[in-house]
Amino acid sequence: MHRFYPVIRYAASFAAAVVALATVSTAQAQDWPTQPVKTVVSFTAGGTTDIIAREIGNELSKIWKESVVVENKPGAAGNIGTGAVVNAKPDGYTLLMNSIGPIAVNPYIYSKSTFNTMTDLRAVTLVADVPNVLVVAPSLNIKTVQELTKQIEEKPGSFNCASTGVGTAAHLSCAMMAKTRNLTVTHIPYKGADALNDVLSGRVQFMFATLPSVMGNIKAGKLVALAVSTDKRSPALKDVPTMQEAGYKDFAMGSWFGYFAPAKTPDDIIQKINKDINTVLQNPTVKAKLSNEGAEPVGGTSEAFTKFVKAENEKWKAFTTEMNISAK
Numbered sequence: 001m002h003r004f005y006p007v008i009r010y011a012a013s014f015a016a017a018v019v020a021l022a023t024v025s026t027a028q029a030q031d032w033p034t035q036p037v038k039t040v041v042s043f044t045a046g047g048t049t050d051i052i053a054r055e056i057g058n059e060l061s062k063i064w065k066e067s068v069v070v071e072n073k074p075g076a077a078g079n080i081g082t083g084a085v086v087n088a089k090p091d092g093y094t095l096l097m098n099s100i101g102p103i104a105v106n107p108y109i110y111s112k113s114t115f116n117t118m119t120d121l122r123a124v125t126l127v128a129d130v131p132n133v134l135v136v137a138p139s140l141n142i143k144t145v146q147e148l149t150k151q152i153e154e155k156p157g158s159f160n161c162a163s164t165g166v167g168t169a170a171h172l173s174c175a176m177m178a179k180t181r182n183l184t185v186t187h188i189p190y191k192g193a194d195a196l197n198d199v200l201s202g203r204v205q206f207m208f209a210t211l212p213s214v215m216g217n218i219k220a221g222k223l224v225a226l227a228v229s230t231d232k233r234s235p236a237l238k239d240v241p242t243m244q245e246a247g248y249k250d251f252a253m254g255s256w257f258g259y260f261a262p263a264k265t266p267d268d269i270i271q272k273i274n275k276d277i278n279t280v281l282q283n284p285t286v287k288a289k290l291s292n293e294g295a296e297p298v299g300g301t302s303e304a305f306t307k308f309v310k311a312e313n314e315k316w317k318a319f320t321t322e323m324n325i326s327a328k
Contacts, residue, residue: 032092032269036067039095039259042081042102043164044074044191048130048210048295052257053097055289056127059280070097074191077165077327078102079110086115090262092269096121099257101168104312108320109167109327118313123305124259125274127281128295131254132173132208132229133237138221139202145226145246148206149181156184162195162207163187166327169255170195172316173208173229175323180248199223210255211236211294229253236294256312257295258305274302 039057041050050072057068073081082102088094103117136142142151152159161177163170166189178185188195188204196214198204200222208229215236217223225240231252233242243251259277261270280286281299290297320326 032272033064033066035093036069037064037093037095039068039070039097040081040085041070041072041097042074042078043072044194045072046213047164048212048255049097049099049257051212051293052128052290052295055286056097056277056280059283059286060276063276063279076110077106077167077189079106079113082106082117082121083115085260085262086120088262090264090266092261092265092273094262095124095273096260097127097257098260099169100255100312100316101165101171103258103260103309105167105172105316105320106327107313108317109325111326118310120263121260122263122265122270122302123309124261124270124302125277126256126258126298126300126305126308127277128257128290128297129254130210130212130257130295131234132169133211133214133218133234133240133294134173134177134206134208134226134229134243135199135214135218135223136206136226137200137202138224140205140224142226143224145241145243145248148226149183149247152183152185153181157186159206160186160188160204162199162204163189164195165189165191167320167325169210169253170208171325172319173253175325176251176253177208177243177248179323180251208253212290215293234294235296236292256298258309270302 039053041053043049053070057070061068073084078101082098085094085096107113107117142148161174163174171187174185174187195207199207211234214223218225225237227241227243227246228234228237229243231242231244278299281297287297
């Protein structure tokens with residue numbers, strides 16, 4: 001029987017080591033964070049991604065007792081900021097607030113991408129669903145989608161549609177509009193929120209902007225909201241029709257926003273971040289602020305968000321292939 005003692009001792013030692021590692025890991029999550037946390041936004045300040053990141057970051061700083069700093073890293077339709085987080089140390093201190101374009105579209109239109117959003121990032125939680133709203137400047141004297149469509153049909157090639165970058169929800173909405181009614185429209189991509197300035201001035205005729213980024217201008221009368229891109233009206237713009245109601249059959253295109261972390265970030269830290277973000281999203285004040293801006297809070301588990309991101313990748317891979325959308 002003595003011959004088995006080493007095996008028993010080894011097994012006991014191994015079990016003790018596993019328990020010790022689990023204890024250390026749990027302790028790390030309980031102690032985290034012990035320094036400021038950075039949230040990278042892949043677009044310029046003032047856009048919806050930035051607005052949501054700052055609103056949630058302010059509340060997380062109260063929970064964590066540490067500063068949550070938003071860092072804007074625009075460029076390449078979100079690829080620059082996304083890549084910065086992919087290559088960051090996986091310790092929870094660098095997070096990414098991102099959206100449909102960089103995560104689920106860019107992988108299929110940027111052939112030279114050096115990372116894979118499905119394997120090089122961990123999905124933390126879905127934060128909000130946001131409709132895009134078709135807007136024009138008042139100077140164009142266009143009041144409805146039908147009027148805009150008629151003018152595009154009468155002057156093919158003379159209307160430009162701005163977006164926050166190739167592959168973003170704004171770009172995809174332009175493409176979907178043109179495809180649905182066989183319109184000739186020129187897409188003009190910008191670096192993030194800069195697109196809005198040219199629409200406000202009338203230099204570019206229209207764009208599909210995320211609702212929070214233009215709500216203030218709509219309320220101030222600086223932009224005319226013609227339609228929302230989702231299949232249901234937005235509670236924040238109850239009198240604005242959907243694109244489907246305006247005659248664009250089956251048109252349904254929205255934006256979503258969520259948190260991500262580098263791929264090797266420990267499970268316990270991911271779960272803590274997820275839990276605390278969900279707590280913020282249940283805060284009545286935060287919910288009211290986001291809803292008033294046109295962003296509907298979502299939340300949920302990391303696992304559910306991972307499945308959602310996978311489905312979105314499959315959906316937009318098919319769409320971009322069909323539409324032959326690519327970025328140089």
